[in-house]
Amino acid sequence: MKKSLQLSILEELFNPAINEWTFNGASTRELTHCYHDYPARMIPQIAEKLIDLYGRNAKLLFDPYCGTGTSLVEGVIRGIDVIGTDINPLARMISQAKTSMPSFFALDNSIRHFNDFVLRSQAINLEKPPLIPGISRIEFWFKPQVIEKLLRLKIFIETLEDDNVCLFFKIAFSETVRESSNTRNDEFKLYRYQPEKLKLFNPNVFYIMSSKLKRNRLGLERFVSLMSQFKSTESVPIAKIYGFNTVEGIPEEYIRKNSVDIVVTSPPYGDSHTTVAYGQYSRLSAAWLGLEEPEGVDRKLMGGKIQKKIPRLPSEQLTETIELIAQKDQKRANEVASFYQDLYKSITNVAQVIKPGGFACYVVGNRKVKGIVLPTDVAIINFFSSLGYEHIDTHNRVIPNKRMPLRNSPTNVVGINDETMTREYIVVMRRRRRAGVVAEKQSVYRTQSKKEKTKSKKKRAISKKAKRRSGKRG
Ligand SMILES: C[S@@+](CC[C@H](N)C(=O)[O-])C[C@H]1O[C@@H](n2cnc3c(N)ncnc32)[C@H](O)[C@@H]1O
Numbered sequence: 001m002k003k004s005l006q007l008s009i010l011e012e013l014f015n016p017a018i019n020e021w022t023f024n025g026a027s028t029r030e031l032t033h034c035y036h037d038y039p040a041r042m043i044p045q046i047a048e049k050l051i052d053l054y055g056r057n058a059k060l061l062f063d064p065y066c067g068t069g070t071s072l073v074e075g076v077i078r079g080i081d082v083i084g085t086d087i088n089p090l091a092r093m094i095s096q097a098k099t100s101m102p103s104f105f106a107l108d109n110s111i112r113h114f115n116d117f118v119l120r121s122q123a124i125n126l127e128k129p130p131l132i133p134g135i136s137r138i139e140f141w142f143k144p145q146v147i148e149k150l151l152r153l154k155i156f157i158e159t160l161e162d163d164n165v166c167l168f169f170k171i172a173f174s175e176t177v178r179e180s181s182n183t184r185n186d187e188f189k190l191y192r193y194q195p196e197k198l199k200l201f202n203p204n205v206f207y208i209m210s211s212k213l214k215r216n217r218l219g220l221e222r223f224v225s226l227m228s229q230f231k232s233t234e235s236v237p238i239a240k241i242y243g244f245n246t247v248e249g250i251p252e253e254y255i256r257k258n259s260v261d262i263v264v265t266s267p268p269y270g271d272s273h274t275t276v277a278y279g280q281y282s283r284l285s286a287a288w289l290g291l292e293e294p295e296g297v298d299r300k301l302m303g304g305k306i307q308k309k310i311p312r313l314p315s316e317q318l319t320e321t322i323e324l325i326a327q328k329d330q331k332r333a334n335e336v337a338s339f340y341q342d343l344y345k346s347i348t349n350v351a352q353v354i355k356p357g358g359f360a361c362y363v364v365g366n367r368k369v370k371g372i373v374l375p376t377d378v379a380i381i382n383f384f385s386s387l388g389y390e391h392i393d394t395h396n397r398v399i400p401n402k403r404m405p406l407r408n409s410p411t412n413v414v415g416i417n418d419e420t421m422t423r424e425y426i427v428v429m430r431r432r433r434r435a436g437v438v439a440e441k442q443s444v445y446r447t448q449s450k451k452e453k454t455k456s457k458k459k460r461a462i463s464k465k466a467k468r469r470s471g472k473r474g
Pocket of ligand 1: 038300
């Protein structure tokens with residue numbers, strides 16, 4: 001490595017402003033955060049710090065892309081009611097489990113039954129592999145002995161009567177499915193092991209399940225002990241998890257306009273087709289759990305529907321960057337623009353449910369397309385600003401345990417092409433106190449034409465004149 005590069009990495013690590021948000025070496029699996037892995041999970045320390053800085057007296061937190069519910073857990077342990085939504089049913093199930101508190105009496109009873117079941121249950125004689133809707137080639141993804149054991153586990157889980165206990169087992173089962181499948185465990189996408197590795201792969205399904213139950217129970221114990229600070233039933237914060245798509249709108253019956261104190265979220269990076277395929281990651285588990293639509297999630301994700309024309313977006317820098325990509329590859333530019341159009345629509349809806357004075361905290365990464373860095377952090381600032389929000393801060397963090405960025409790359413230069421995804425930006429916006437009308441008006445996805453702008457300017461000038469005149473008279 002060249003000396004200059006080493007220097008820039010050292011500079012990054014010793015820059016206190018960046019280090020403050022990096023949390024190098026911190027445990028990200030405390031409490032119920034240990035329950036389940038997920039692509040591009042937010043680390044709890046970020047949610048924690050954001051809530052402590054901007055949500056001190058918050059009563060309601062919303063996460064429009066809640067995934068496995070990191071910010072929801074951090075909200076409830078601080079006594080805040082939380083609402084999350086995600087279009088991926090597996091993510092919703094994990095969020096639900098992480099914010100639920102099964103009774104230890106019922107849970108321990110079921111764990112005892114489970115241990116007994118592992119020792120005594122009889123093998124099922126499978127003449128042909130079972131039909132699991134959503135997995136067309138089951139023997140491609142699971143070895144026969146694994147299929148048989150997973151089936152026994154599934155049948156055991158179906159006998160559990162307590163809903164919260166059942167949910168707790170399902171989450172442990174979901175990770176067991178993934179870890180005992182023939183999928184490479186270090187990949188979020190579905191890639192089968194190489195033949196030589198596959199030959200040697202002989203997972204102990206029951207052991208995997210037992211260890212997940214044990215680990216998760218410990219996490220739950222710590223979560224419940226924190227939650228015991230809320231003594232009366234009324235003071236226990238409520239977590240609600242939905243599956244609506246914020247691009248299409250936010251149902252009023254779930255979240256009223258002007259009701260949310262703080263949004264803490266990490267939207268998808270917009271590369272769901274290529275790198276972070278949430279649906280693909282969840283497919284095997286979702287199918288075994290009988291969740292609806294194990295397939296098709298990736299098509300519904302933001303940017304899943306490609307637009308034919310590049311839309312107008314209220315971010316000059318983003319527009320110029322997309323134009324640069326279009327010069328290299330029009331199809332990729334359309335894909336990129338479709339993602340940002342959905343992101344803008346979603347922000348338009350989110351902007352309306354936040355209270356005047358409330359905060360929107362978005363954790364984003366600036367990915368590269370065709371060698372060009374997309375300024376998502378700036379786009380988020382521009383989108384919210386066009387809806388009556390002010391920019392409070394952008395915190396910068398280096399993502400530890402990943403390859404370091406090669407150079408410091410400010411994102412306010414269009415077309416800069418030497419940044420990698422090893423950095424995250426935490427954009428904090430605040431709704432202006434008298435901006436209610438602005439956000440409402442702009443929620444219709446359309447920018448004013450030049451003609452319309454001149455017309456409304458004239459109208460404003462006329463009404464100003466009229467006011468001045470009536471003032472003189474009065
Ligand atoms: C970066 S992940 C969120 C991770 C989450 N913060 C966590 O800690 O687990 C982004 C999430 O957005 C969801 N998503 C993508 N498009 C969506 C949409 N239009 N509406 C709601 N959720 C969406 C994906 O399913 C994914 O779970």
